[in-house]
Amino acid sequence: IVEDAPSTADAHEAARIESAAREDGAPSRGMRLRTFEIDADTVEYRVCRSTRDALTSSMAPLCLLVNVCLVGAISLGEGIPEPAALGRALLLTLRGSGGSLPFVAWLILGAAASLALAIASAASAVVSESVLVMRDVGVQLSVRTMLSRSPRSVRFIDAETIVSVLVNEAVTTSDVFFYLCFVTKGRVGHVPRGGTDRRRPSGDGDVGGSKPRSRDGVVLVFPSLRPPLSVIARVYAEVHVALFGGCQRGGTSERTDGKETRVETRVKTRA
Numbered sequence: 001i002v003e004d005a006p007s008t009a010d011a012h013e014a015a016r017i018e019s020a021a022r023e024d025g026a027p028s029r030g031m032r033l034r035t036f037e038i039d040a041d042t043v044e045y046r047v048c049r050s051t052r053d054a055l056t057s058s059m060a061p062l063c064l065l066v067n068v069c070l071v072g073a074i075s076l077g078e079g080i081p082e083p084a085a086l087g088r089a090l091l092l093t094l095r096g097s098g099g100s101l102p103f104v105a106w107l108i109l110g111a112a113a114s115l116a117l118a119i120a121s122a123a124s125a126v127v128s129e130s131v132l133v134m135r136d137v138g139v140q141l142s143v144r145t146m147l148s149r150s151p152r153s154v155r156f157i158d159a160e161t162i163v164s165v166l167v168n169e170a171v172t173t174s175d176v177f178f179y180l181c182f183v184t185k186g187r188v189g190h191v192p193r194g195g196t197d198r199r200r201p202s203g204d205g206d207v208g209g210s211k212p213r214s215r216d217g218v219v220l221v222f223p224s225l226r227p228p229l230s231v232i233a234r235v236y237a238e239v240h241v242a243l244f245g246g247c248q249r250g251g252t253s254e255r256t257d258g259k260e261t262r263v264e265t266r267v268k269t270r271a
Helices: 008-023 051-056 060-075 083-095 103-123 229-244
Strands: 032-039 042-048 126-134 138-145 153-158 162-171 176-184 187-191 217-221 251-256 259-264
Touching: 032 229, 042 229, 051 060, 051 126, 060 103, 126 229, 162 229, 176 229
Parallel strands: none
Antiparallel strands: 032 042, 042 126, 126 138, 138 153, 153 187, 162 176, 162 251, 176 217, 251 259
């Protein structure tokens, strides 16, 4: 694995990308793009962010704040019931036998629930997302979370099912961002956790132990992290060349029944 080594030029480029990202209305949020050249025909593009950024963007801080408030309220209470009495009252309440929990017991249950939600939210926070491009084979999408050392889920898209690669603009009620996507046609399979399957699907066989699904649609790249347009543009350019070969500026290739045709695409940016 060969990783791009940082240099002075790269530092200036990173500063320029950061500035451009803020101008597009899509701050980088501490994200960076790392490129791994596995061999001449296989390259992985990984968007990463720090652990702190992953935690602050999740629900964990809010759940912890609620937990602290509930623990403070419990400490100010008149007394905490014994575990046995609390268990009996909870059992009667769940059975609907006329039992009732004291107010402090509800606070304890709320504190325990908020702590569990904080842990679950922190564990599922996305740290990195990657797209592995294998020339003439396909692409593999993966995501890593706080507690996972291997990809939590992986999707493999065969090269023959990729119709085109697009950069689109999405508008929500609170944000405007750009995203990279593959327009697919036909089979989209799943690869087992932690695995890399470079085989092509044939007939109705399995892809890495999972049966392919026949469906047409759009597969998003980096859906959780939403990197800035500058990062998306770089990944788009290199992925497009790997899958479709070079084309004229401002155009992109599209596969139709095994043949390549040229279609014009535009990326709308905000001033």
